[in-house]
Amino acid sequence: MAYEEVAIEAIKHALKALRKRHLVEEGAHAPALAALNRPFVLQGSEWKEKAENLEVELQQCYKAQARLSEQLVVEVAESRASKSLLQEKETLITDLQNELNQARDECSHLTELLGEKTKALELLMAEHQDLKAQIEEITLRANNAEAENKTLVDRWMLQKMQDAERLNEANALYGDMLDKVKATSIEKLARQQVDGVVRQSEDGAEFYVESSIPSTCKQRIPAHDGGCASILFEYNSSKLISGGQDRAIKMWDTTSGSLTNSFYGCLGSVLDLSITHDNKFIIAASSSNNLYVWDANSGRIRHTLTGHIDKVCAVDVSKFSSRYVVSAAYDRTIKVWDLQKGYCNNTIIFHSNCNSLAFSMDALTICSGHVDGNLRLWDVQTGKLLSEVAAHSQAVTSVSLSRNGNMILTSGRDNLHNLFDIRTLEICGTFRSNANRVASNWSRSCISADDGYVTAGSVDGSVHIWSVSNGKMVSTLKEHTSSVLCCSWSGLGNPLATSDKSGTICIWS
DSSP, X not given: OHHHHHHHHXXXXXXXXXXXXXXXXXXXXXHHHHHHHSOHHHHOHHHHHHHXXXXXXXXXXXXXXXXXXXXXXXXXXXXXXXXXXXXXXXXXXXXXXXXXXXXXXXHHHHHHHHHHHHHHHHHHHHHHHHHHHHHHHHHHHHHHHHHHHHHHHHHHHHHHHHHHHHHHHHHHHHHHHHXXXXXXXXXXXXXXXXXXXXXXXXXXXXXXXXXXXXXXXXXXXXXXSSOEEEEEEOTTSSEEEEEETTXXXXXXXXXXXXXXXXXXXXXXXXXXXXXXXXXXXXXXXETTSXXXXXXXXXXXXXXXXXXXXXXXXXXXXXXSOTTEEEEEETTTEEEEEETTXXXXXXXXXXXXXXXXXXXXXXXXXXXXXXXXXXXXXXXXXXXXXXXXXXXXXXXXXXXXXXXXXXXXXXXXXXXXXXXXXXXXXXXXXXXXOTTXXXXXXXXXXXXXXXXXXXXXXXXXXXXXXXXXXXOOEEEEEEOOSSOEEEEEXXXXXXXXXXXXXXXXXXXXX
């Protein structure tokens, strides 16, 4: 607007100047015009020249006026352009003003949010201080409880030491009584075994039957889900006990194949089973690091033996007394337990894990098979290593005692089955077959009731039977569809039972 006003004022001023000059020129040219009105003869050449000069000067004035008009047009165009630019600037200023107002509103909103967050942070800081004070109080209580617990542990250890002293006295008394019993039983043992061969004594004849080579699968029992790693017969009975990965212990009638009893409470897979000589208690070794003892009649758990810190893979009960149990775990320990008191009497620590073990007939020696392939004999009371032999080139998977107690059958991952004399640890026989391959570190083989046959399962599901007398294979049984993990021969001579990785049990006759 200011440029336009200036331009209009300039135009007005220019028009006034032109009018003023025009009036001046008319006044100056008035004599000349009067002279022109006179006859040309009177004027003369001088006036003619003046007229021409004035004509030229008038043309110059007209040209100057044209130039001023062009300049005026240009200035008007520039004024209009400036006016358009000014409008654009004013529009831009308006937009920027709106944006500024929006930014101010957003800033106010953010200021309010910041105030709310600051209040929330102050609340959290207060809660944090309260929690910190509570943690300090709990830490103080925990320290006090730990100190009290340490005091209780010290008192408990003192009590245990006193119990151990009393136990040592009891063990000494037991040893004296055992020596007396051994002295009185020498004559009876002499009648029962001559040259390592079991004779049918008068009081044992009803339980002894000569074993025959089985050929037919009489029963096929889907016993457990996930595999059955351990089976055994009751003493002088055809009832079979099985344990599997489903954590269940089951008792079967091998004549009909029916389930007669189930035992629950185990918290891990069952890796091995044993039963007392009087068939009153069943003991299971479990992957839950514990052993479980059931009353066979009531089905209730009598003891949970704790002390191992890794899976328990082997267990056996004394054949001399149903009171003592031996177990082996993958914590490199072998433990001897007292079933009457429910705790450990002795612990043997060795660098090689034990996969399988068995009590000797007199319950004074433990026979153990280890991952390093050695067979070792231990004194039960002292825990000292009595002797050892390199039984296999790979891990020992099974240790079985013959019925007469003079022979030990071992199986290994080298796919060999060796028979040793327990008195000298000399090898008496080796049983092998290209078709027989041991399935796992806990695959169990067995000796028949009359000590005449050796039976072992294979990874292909077959069961192989060898004659002890000549070392030759006498039979191959095929019914399983998965790896055979365990074999057990009834103490009555027959039947033979086998279990596999799918949880199936086959009864052979």
